[in-house]
Amino acid sequence: MADYHGEEVKNKQVLARDYIDGNPKESDMYFSTNTIRLKVPDGSNAVLVKNLYLSCDPYMRGTKEKNPDRLFNSFAPDSPIVGYGVAKVVDSGHPDFKKGDLVWGVTKWEEYSLITNKLIESLFKIEHTDLPLSYYTGLLGMPGMTAYAGFYEVSSPKKGEYVFISSAYGAVGQLVGQFAKLMGCYVVGSAGSQEKVDILKNKLGFDEAFNYKEEHDLDAALKRYFPEGIDIYFDNVGGKILDAVLLNLRPHGRISVAGMISQYNLEEPDGIKHLLKVVYKQIRIEGFTVYDYYHLFPKFLELVLPYIREGKIVYEEDTAEGLESGPAALVGMFSGRSAGKQVVLVARE
Amino acid sequence: MADYHGEEVKNKQVLARDYIDGNPKESDMYFSTNTIRLKVPDGSNAVLVKNLYLSCDPYMRGTKEKNPDRLFNSFAPDSPIVGYGVAKVVDSGHPDFKKGDLVWGVTKWEEYSLITNKLIESLFKIEHTDLPLSYYTGLLGMPGMTAYAGFYEVSSPKKGEYVFISSAYGAVGQLVGQFAKLMGCYVVGSAGSQEKVDILKNKLGFDEAFNYKEEHDLDAALKRYFPEGIDIYFDNVGGKILDAVLLNLRPHGRISVAGMISQYNLEEPDGIKHLLKVVYKQIRIEGFTVYDYYHLFPKFLELVLPYIREGKIVYEEDTAEGLESGPAALVGMFSGRSAGKQVVLVARE
Structure with missing residues (x-):
């Protein structure tokens, strides 16, 4: 140079x-x-x-x-x-x-x-x-840290739990899904095309994935993939899918909100109707920003670098x-x- | 006998x-x-x-x-x-x-x-x-434990924070308000009559209180009492007042939901429109039940009995x-x- x-x-x-x-x-x-x-x-x-x-x-x-x-x-x-x-x-x-x-x-x-x-x-x-x-x-930058903080720090995940991720093929979602699989969770993602659904299932190791654009009844779709209910919802989307998730959470379910991309450009936001579930099922909904977690960057690298080098996380x-x-x-x-x-x-x- | x-x-x-x-x-x-x-x-x-x-x-x-x-x-x-x-x-x-x-x-x-x-x-x-x-x-039973768990365990309160309580004259609300005052918070409650408002302010030590039935614009009312915003909302009510609170939360605000009495009997629940604030302000909303906290009963008594005996908590x-x-x-x-x-x-x- x-x-x-x-x-x-x-x-x-x-x-x-x-x-x-x-x-x-x-x-x-x-x-x-x-x-x-x-x-x-x-x-x-x-x-x-x-x-x-x-x-x-x-x-x-x-x-x-x-x-x-x-x-x-x-x-x-x-x-x-x-x-x-x-x-x-x-x-x-x-x-x-x-x-x-x-x-x-x-x-x-x-x-x-x-x-x-x-x-x-x-x-x-x-x-x-x-x-x-x-x-x-x-993977190793802001979206990776967002996935790391949102999953490990905000969602209180436990082995064997049922995890749902919207916008699962996004920069953050695909990592959250892989973290959850590495922890031994059952993981389902939603995305906006059949091609993305196929990659989630075949390349990124999600247990299941579906195209939300082809589901007229999101509640029914979630019940199909989570007959036992959802423990953790990693929300990138908000709106109708969040409302449908509220109907399908298990007791002490958690919703970690990284974004609500369906809501940003609406004149009138969707009204969320099922918040009563927050009381009935002791639900925690938590919005977070990666800026509050950058001090964990070294800890994040310590976890994620070996996984990448061993091919256990792909991107x-x-x-x-x-x-x-x-x-x-x-x-x-x-x-x-x-x-x-x-x-x-x-x-x- | x-x-x-x-x-x-x-x-x-x-x-x-x-x-x-x-x-x-x-x-x-x-x-x-x-x-x-x-x-x-x-x-x-x-x-x-x-x-x-x-x-x-x-x-x-x-x-x-x-x-x-x-x-x-x-x-x-x-x-x-x-x-x-x-x-x-x-x-x-x-x-x-x-x-x-x-x-x-x-x-x-x-x-x-x-x-x-x-x-x-x-x-x-x-x-x-x-x-x-x-x-x-x-005071010393289930509602007292609900107030204790919901405030100290769920709301992560800090000295000097701004606390709002709905149904503040209820069995739980009046205690949450007194706990918050004892911690050095600024405390405002809403209730359904002028008489209750007076007792909240004059007998229970709330900084301010208002009759929600006389407020046509709940957002404006909250802005009046919380020009700097709300850190903790102890929710007994849900619905419209919860939605108005979302507009007035400070960054990292917390909503602890003990109940949503405004919603239980509705055919169609109120749609909550301002959940986007959960992302923008890193809000935590958490529903809880006292049943998850009864193991803390001895700790609760240890805190509350001296306060009652010294007249620092009234009921x-x-x-x-x-x-x-x-x-x-x-x-x-x-x-x-x-x-x-x-x-x-x-x-x-």
Whole structure:
């Protein structure tokens, strides 16, 4: 690699036209190229990175409701899209990072990014490079930590329990299912196509899976797959499927809510009718964010790295090549077109 | 007291005509008198008691939905009403109880009851008799344990937090409020009359209280009393007030659900629209039953007895005199007429 220090280079970017409300469209984004000096400002603690992989994740939509706890908005007028990625440090004013380090965390949709202020706190140094670097956008990154925290820390799982996962083929869901199988649970997932259902059953080791789009009566579908009821529901979807799950929980059942993707874009949210089950069956419903659990990252790696190396955890990725393919990849992730975790390859090391 | 051993006596009873669906009416009950031998059957481990106080509690309604975890149904055809009470042991075949013991637990609406089988497990010996025995139907009994478990064990309370309690003047709510004040929380309760509101504020030490019947916009009411939001909602009510609370929770807010009295008798339950907050604010909603916490009874007494003796916890009771007044007292509890925890005095020791 050339020594970029101080050099000025062209920097291709994917910019947002404006804030968005709901799922992004390709027309919400445009390309531009600026120049960037490959050096952090003197005296700053910023980190300048070369982006290698960018991650397409469900949280990147715009929400009517601003979440004040949110670290960042992915879309802001004439600013590069903000999201998770894997990058290489080109220059650093921060004591924790030095030139040549590989990192994952929150970066921007452009070739080179200057990471400043609070976002530096979300950068993690990559210590294990024997695995594909793209895994740090998924299996070994934020979605992996979300699955780990949501299953082991929030769901209080026990061997032999009955586990249901919605959006089971998503970046988080496919991992939760594999964690649950490794713990000796019975695991069923729902997804939005027969192809995804087949992969869940044949490649990811789910006991059963079904296409929710073909089930007119979700309660009946759940009763078919869980004649004994559900102990843990890992919810990525909310709405009608959550309501149907409430009818099928066992006593002391738990619902861990990572997201409610069916509800974000509705004018009027679905009314949930079966909350009375919370009392009758001593149910716990818990929403969580991965940000509260990042201190467990080393513990997470300790668990997950051996599993990956032994082939006991597999992971499905869909890689779009080149920054130019980013907008279409992001839109495709929201419409369910991605065949696994959607990643954009910006540059090889 | 005469030695009743073996003697046959008249035994006045309050019987149910049938199972009920919803709140009981006086016409659902009738009186009868049988005779009872004041001795347990030879070789049985039953306990024969003389009932002193009977308790009127919200769980005594009939529910469309049978809860399989429920220990008992209060109403069954031509059987005495079943509920909590305080009693004195007249004869016992059980090693844990002997003649003369005072007990509280599940008994029947009659002068003398033979407690058998599983219900014996719910009998507690009364060890502290320096306090009114009627307290063991409330403050020191099942409602007290419900308040204790729901607040200390389920709600993860911290000093200085903002606590809201619905049905705050009920047997459970008034205690939760006092526990929360003793922990240094800010406490607001809702109730169904101005009189109850006044007692909550002036006698039970709540910081604020309001009459929910006079609030057309519950969200606005909560914003008025909790400009900074709610950390803990102790829910006895469910439905619309729960939905309004979801709009006003602080990050990591907790909702501990002891009951959902607004929902039990509805043909169609209220649809809860604001569950998305569970994700945005990392909310925990947890239903619980006191049956899972009775092992903490000694710990509960250790906490609560000194508070009562020092006058730091007060308790409002409404005592109906005589078994004959039982049906009206029970119906009055459901219609909100009781001035505090509703008790029926059957006999003085």
